[in-house]
Amino acid sequence: xxxxxxxxxxxxxxxxxxxxxxxxxxxxxxxxxxxxxxxxxxxxxxxxxxxxxxxxxxxxxxxxxxxxxxxxxxxxxxxxxxxxxxxxxxxxxxxxxxxxxxxxxxxxxxxxxxxxxxxxxxxxxxxxxxxxxxxxxxxxxx
Amino acid sequence: xxxxxxxxxxxxxxxxxxxxxxxxxxxxxxxxxxxxxxxxxxxxxxxxxxxxxxxxxxxxxxxxxxxxxxxxxxxxxxxxxxxxxxxxxxxxxxxxxxxxxxxxxxxxxxxxxxxxxxxxxxxxxxxxxxxxxxxxxxxxxx
DNA sequence: ATCCAAACGCAAGTTAATTGCAACTACCCA
DNA sequence: TGGGTAGTTGCAATTAACTTGCGTTTGGAT
Numbered sequence: 198x199x200x201x202x203x204x205x206x207x208x209x210x211x212x213x214x215x216x217x218x219x220x221x222x223x224x225x226x227x228x229x230x231x232x233x234x235x236x237x238x239x240x241x242x243x244x245x246x247x248x249x250x251x252x253x254x255x256x257x258x259x260x261x262x263x264x265x266x267x268x269x270x271x272x273x274x275x276x277x278x279x280x281x282x283x284x285x286x287x288x289x290x291x292x293x294x295x296x297x298x299x300x301x302x303x304x305x306x307x308x309x310x311x312x313x314x315x316x317x318x319x320x321x322x323x324x325x326x327x328x329x330x331x332x333x334x335x336x337x338x339x
Numbered sequence: 340x341x342x343x344x345x346x347x348x349x350x351x352x353x354x355x356x357x358x359x360x361x362x363x364x365x366x367x368x369x370x371x372x373x374x375x376x377x378x379x380x381x382x383x384x385x386x387x388x389x390x391x392x393x394x395x396x397x398x399x400x401x402x403x404x405x406x407x408x409x410x411x412x413x414x415x416x417x418x419x420x421x422x423x424x425x426x427x428x429x430x431x432x433x434x435x436x437x438x439x440x441x442x443x444x445x446x447x448x449x450x451x452x453x454x455x456x457x458x459x460x461x462x463x464x465x466x467x468x469x470x471x472x473x474x475x476x477x478x479x480x481x
Numbered sequence: 482a483t484c485c486a487a488a489c490g491c492a493a494g495t496t497a498a499t500t501g502c503a504a505c506t507a508c509c510c511a
Numbered sequence: 512t513g514g515g516t517a518g519t520t521g522c523a524a525t526t527a528a529c530t531t532g533c534g535t536t537t538g539g540a541t
Contacts, residue, residue: 302459317444324475333466
């Protein structure tokens, strides 16, 4: 018996978040699901060629990020990266400073760092999220 | 007996790093030393008005960052922030998503996270640095 | 005092991302 | 199942952050 590929019901995912399931967004989700690591908007634009205008792509990503379906990842470049967050464990990234290669890593936290951070602040009422990215050199670049 | 203000020898700091001590850079360092949290380039530009061209400011910050005197901090905005790194303990930031307010925090790490990260990666030979920033809401904005 | 690579200022250019607006369509509901 | 409408799209123009090229100035070593 063949194990069925895990498939996410994209239209439902969108509608549950209060967004419309348009062809462009569905294709975008399918595309993002294939990417193991965060990708640039330019990369997505190329892959979507003809099927989604650049501006609409930006707006779609913004809308998806707001409801938590994707997340905008901040490497130390001058453009944003996006990755799917649904159906994936929380993780961090290592970025190669010379070639830009990205690897996902699981960092086992004995305690959630945002809890400690909240204790350490005087001026904040709430901490919603944090970003933890590592920078170094990959084996191919040393 | 008056406690003397801690003063850093800026010309020496620059020359030891192989950079020239120009009036613009000295004023920039004095300015940065007064800022408790990272500031934008635009802010610095206003403060330096007339004394350092915008392009030169960008180049100065780049040069200072390369030798580790300042560091470029990556909040989730579309522009960079810079802070002085010399003479200051390693720390992280909490950023308010609604007003942009920033607070420094000390996060006590029992173990350095970059060590764990290196263990967790298969493709990387070296991890040089990491960034850890927290996002939430400050008391004034809740 | 002299020299030259580093640093500077100006003008123009590049790139990521945003805005305004008219046309379109997903999908709710009769 | 056929509208009505708010959410979505595409186009053109624009903004903001940052960079590049190049001729001129200058810090600081000799």
